Amino acid sequence: xxxxxQHPSTLSVQEGDSAVIKCTYSxxxxxxxxxxxxxxxxxxxxxxxxxxxxxxxxxxxIAVTLNKTAKHFxxxxxxxxxxxxxxxxxxxLNQAGTALIFGKGTTLSVSS
Amino acid sequence: DAGVTQSPTHLIKTRGxxxxxxxxxxxxxxxxxxxxxxxxxxxQFIFQYYEKEERxxxxxxxxxxxxxFPNYSSELNVNALLLGDSALYLCASSFxxxxxxxxxxxRLTVT
Numbered sequence: 001x002x003x004x005x006q007h008p009s010t011l012s013v014q015e016g017d018s019a020v021i022k023c024t025y026s027x028x029x030x031x032x033x034x035x036x037x038x039x040x041x042x043x044x045x046x047x048x049x050x051x052x053x054x055x056x057x058x059x060x061x062i063a064v065t066l067n068k069t070a071k072h073f074x075x076x077x078x079x080x081x082x083x084x085x086x087x088x089x090x091x092x093l094n095q096a097g098t099a100l101i102f103g104k105g106t107t108l109s110v111s112s
Numbered sequence: 113d114a115g116v117t118q119s120p121t122h123l124i125k126t127r128g129x130x131x132x133x134x135x136x137x138x139x140x141x142x143x144x145x146x147x148x149x150x151x152x153x154x155x156q157f158i159f160q161y162y163e164k165e166e167r168x169x170x171x172x173x174x175x176x177x178x179x180x181f182p183n184y185s186s187e188l189n190v191n192a193l194l195l196g197d198s199a200l201y202l203c204a205s206s207f208x209x210x211x212x213x214x215x216x217x218x219r220l221t222v223t
Binding site: 001006032034036042043044045046049051089091093094096097098099100101102103104105 | 145147152153154155156157160167168170171202204209210211212213214215216217
């Protein structure tokens with residue numbers, strides 16, 4: 001079935017460094033790829049998304065890149081800050097357009 | 113502008129009981145999706161409803177059911193609760209099926 005693989009599972013960086021999280025998906029018909037940030041005890045928060053008709057999207061310190069041929073997409077966070085510490089989930093919309101298929105998450109820790 | 117709301121916040125039930133969880137979407141959003149999030153994992157899709165009709169169903173047993181009302185709010189029902197049903201149940205609202213915004217969730221504990 002449809003599957004999204006995410007790595008690394010944990011990532012520790014120093015404040016000011018960049019962080020990169022990578023995901024691969026199995027359904028070549030997927031055309032929408034959001035990223036969510038979930039702080040402890042809180043709801044997943046949509047932080048950025050990309051559709052299959054573009055290769056890159058940027059919003060201030062965060063950017064997402066998509067390689068449809070290789071079926072992978074990545075989240076890039078520059079100039080990390082302690083408040084970026086959270087669990088990040090990637091997801092892909094299934095072929096039917098009805099369900100987001102999530103990765104298992106990456107726990108990002110930014111130390112000052 | 114209110115975001116997605118869910119009730120109750122927390123719930124403790126005994127095995128075999130029934131539970132109803134509620135969700136109100138963002139104003140103007142017609143689609144509601146339900147996800148189950150087990151501790152340490154990503155959300156797993158249960159149902160999607162659009163304009164009061166079921167549009168998609170995940171790999172969950174028939175003990176799980178849902179419906180959407182004319183005002184686009186939604187209920188998730190789970191019968192014959194099992195210990196393994198303990199999880200955070202998230203509702204997501206969207207205008208179509210992109211840009212899904214999550215509610216705070218209902219934490220269900222089955223003892």
